[in-house]
Amino acid sequence: xxxxxxxxxxxxxxxxxxxxxxxxxxxxxxxxxxxxxxxxxxxxxxxxxxxxxxxxxxxxxxxxxxxxxxxxxxxxxxxxxxxxxxxxxxxxxxxxxxxxxxxxxxxxxxxxxxxxxxxxxxxxxxxxxxxxxxxxxxxxxxxxxxxxxxxxxxxxxxxxxxxxxxxxxxxxxxxxxxxxxxxxxxxxxxxxxxxxxx
Amino acid sequence: xxxxxxxxxxxxxxxxxxxxxxxxxxxxxxxxxxxxxxxxxxxxxxxxxxxxxxxxxxxxxxxxxxxxxxxxxxxxxxxxxxxxxxxxxxxxxxxxxxxxxxxxxxxxxxxxxxxxxxxxxxxxxxxxxxxxxxxxxxxxxxxxxxxxxxxxxxxxxxxxxxxxxxxxxxxxxxxxxxxxxxxxxxxxxxxxxxxxxxxxxxxxxxxxxxxxxxxxxxxxxx
Numbered sequence: 001x002x003x004x005x006x007x008x009x010x011x012x013x014x015x016x017x018x019x020x021x022x023x024x025x026x027x028x029x030x031x032x033x034x035x036x037x038x039x040x041x042x043x044x045x046x047x048x049x050x051x052x053x054x055x056x057x058x059x060x061x062x063x064x065x066x067x068x069x070x071x072x073x074x075x076x077x078x079x080x081x082x083x084x085x086x087x088x089x090x091x092x093x094x095x096x097x098x099x100x101x102x103x104x105x106x107x108x109x110x111x112x113x114x115x116x117x118x119x120x121x122x123x124x125x126x127x128x129x130x131x132x133x134x135x136x137x138x139x140x141x142x143x144x145x146x147x148x149x150x151x152x153x154x155x156x157x158x159x160x161x162x163x164x165x166x167x168x169x170x171x172x173x174x175x176x177x178x179x180x181x182x183x184x185x186x187x188x189x190x191x192x193x194x195x196x197x198x
Numbered sequence: 199x200x201x202x203x204x205x206x207x208x209x210x211x212x213x214x215x216x217x218x219x220x221x222x223x224x225x226x227x228x229x230x231x232x233x234x235x236x237x238x239x240x241x242x243x244x245x246x247x248x249x250x251x252x253x254x255x256x257x258x259x260x261x262x263x264x265x266x267x268x269x270x271x272x273x274x275x276x277x278x279x280x281x282x283x284x285x286x287x288x289x290x291x292x293x294x295x296x297x298x299x300x301x302x303x304x305x306x307x308x309x310x311x312x313x314x315x316x317x318x319x320x321x322x323x324x325x326x327x328x329x330x331x332x333x334x335x336x337x338x339x340x341x342x343x344x345x346x347x348x349x350x351x352x353x354x355x356x357x358x359x360x361x362x363x364x365x366x367x368x369x370x371x372x373x374x375x376x377x378x379x380x381x382x383x384x385x386x387x388x389x390x391x392x393x394x395x396x397x398x399x400x401x402x403x404x405x406x407x408x409x410x411x412x413x414x415x416x417x418x419x420x
Binding site for chain 2: 026032035039047061065127131154156
């Protein structure tokens with residue numbers, strides 16, 4: 001399966017322990033450097049999890065504010081990227097519980113479809129918009145732990161090791177959650193089985 | 199489930215990766231705006247001066263330097279036409295006046311009104327970075343900038359404008375004040391463009407090389 005690869009390791013271009021030490025000493029520029037190295041992926045993940053630009057922005061901000069305030073607690077046992085993604089997932093999960101007035105999906109799927117046609121790529125068949133909509137709703141309806149795992153793995157390309165680090169679970173747990181998430185999606189799309197069997 | 203069925207489900211997930219809550223491209227993410235908010239909360243006391251503020255400080259330093267030079271000149275008897283002046287380094291927290299430059303000055307002192315005007319301009323430019331970092335400068339501030347711009351232009355057209363050193367300074371000051379006054383009307387994005395223009399204009403007028411030359415002359419003189 002081709003996935004959008006945004007592995008956590010790709011962010012480790014700078015000497016982060018040194019950067020972190022500088023941030024702890026109050027160096028704002030080091031803070032910006034650390035932010036630049038991780039903010040795009042944090043924003044992406046927040047956006048994937050919320051589907052809302054304003055919320056993604058708010059949660060990205062909250063993630064980094066918390067991270068900088070608690071930076072002294074970061075011991076370096078895990079990579080900084082793992083740590084900051086863990087904060088992101090926590091921030092989003094907590095906030096979304098409150099936000100939870102799950103709005104109707106407003107994504108203009110037609111536009112997305114025309115911008116990124118699914119047909120004609122490596123022989124892939126065109127995805128029925130109804131089926132796509134149904135899948136989106138099924139992903140929305142997944143239990144949060146399954147949904148986060150599925151989004152990180154299948155949509156954002158994180159590895160099981162990375163997800164396990166971010167969520168603080170064993171890799172095996174991560175794999176079984178992904179498996180359960182997919183099973184639920186298949187079940188939700190059972191009505192469309194003929195569609196994607198044809 | 200057949201293999202084909204399995205492939206088809208994977209295809210659906212691939213499609214979801216392209217369409218489900220699809221994030222914008224990195225270039226379209228509001229990362230700078232988010233950083234500003236993060237910075238304000240995580241580094242409240244350590245807000246660095248922007249490049250723009252640094253340019254304004256340079257202009258302010260020029261004004262203060264010449265102003266103080268004028269004052270010292272007015273009390274000096276038989277001094278040479280080059281006077282050591284104090285340039286305030288406003289980038290430090292304490293803003294301690296440090297003599298760092300030599301600015302060529304004319305023999306005759308300025309009239310009190312011009313000296314007062316230079317002091318007011320210096321005060322305004324020094325206050326500008328904190329005004330802009332706190333948001334858009336307020337109305338009294340902008341009104342003052344407008345008044346000083348008007349005075350600058352009057353001085354350029356007057357007798358004071360015939361003094362080459364002062365005229366150069368007034369030219370630079372006018373340039374900065376025009377940009378400051380324009381800031382009132384600009385939104386954030388346009389404001390950034392304005393800042394670039396200030397930088398370009400000051401570059402073209404060789405403000406920095408002039409300062410460096412003056413500084414090195416001072417160092418050699420020491």
